[in-house]
Amino acid sequence: MTAALETTLRPLVPQDYEVLASWVADAVACARWAGPGLCFPFHAADLPALLAVPGARSYVLAEAGALPLGFGQHWVQTPGAVHLGRIIVSPQVRGHGVGRRLCELLIAAAIESTHATAVTLRVYRDNAVAVRLYAGLCFLPVEAESTAETLFMKRAAGPT
Numbered sequence: 001m002t003a004a005l006e007t008t009l010r011p012l013v014p015q016d017y018e019v020l021a022s023w024v025a026d027a028v029a030c031a032r033w034a035g036p037g038l039c040f041p042f043h044a045a046d047l048p049a050l051l052a053v054p055g056a057r058s059y060v061l062a063e064a065g066a067l068p069l070g071f072g073q074h075w076v077q078t079p080g081a082v083h084l085g086r087i088i089v090s091p092q093v094r095g096h097g098v099g100r101r102l103c104e105l106l107i108a109a110a111i112e113s114t115h116a117t118a119v120t121l122r123v124y125r126d127n128a129v130a131v132r133l134y135a136g137l138c139f140l141p142v143e144a145e146s147t148a149e150t151l152f153m154k155r156a157a158g159p160t
């Protein structure tokens, strides 16, 4: 999908809230996206508060002047490590490399703004597409920090 290559990250703005909310169809999808802390259904206008994490930065992936195709956040969870979270791609464009593009740019933005030496994330073990995406970006499972349901993954803050 060539469009993915013309996309860049920009900050989340209020006009994006409805679009982002429309990607989350039900409680199961909501939990897979954002974990058990974000209850479904939710009001789009409440998203900034619902997604708030101390020190977090939120981005959308989009072509210039266009609607978002993806969303993700990063925040520092432990010193030296930047954590990626709430990664999601519009259901209409999944499977065409947008998720990979989103993650590559999100990793670069996270490292640039925090100077972390490691990047981490947590994913449900049965989320095969997401696990494959992260493995393809050099994230490795850390079983000691994982649970029966979720996999904690980590990579060095270098080029993929």
Ligand SMILES: CC(C)(COP(=O)(O)OP(=O)(O)OC[C@H]1O[C@@H](n2cnc3c(N)ncnc32)[C@H](O)[C@@H]1OP(=O)(O)O)[C@@H](O)C(=O)NCCC(=O)NCCS
Binding pocket: 032, 033, 034, 086, 087, 088, 089, 090, 093, 094, 095, 096, 097, 098, 099, 100, 101, 122, 123, 124, 127, 128, 129, 130, 132, 133, 136
């Ligand atoms: C996970 C998600 C972000 C991936 O985005 P995407 O744009 O579909 O991903 P990509 O097209 O970049 O593909 C990523 C990898 O998954 C593979 N993949 C994509 N769709 C797939 C499918 N339906 N079945 C099997 N593999 C698939 C791709 O081949 C690619 O693997 P590769 O790099 O080894 O070739 C997207 O599916 C999504 O938004 N899911 C719902 C929210 C979610 O689960 N977020 C993760 C929270 S941790």
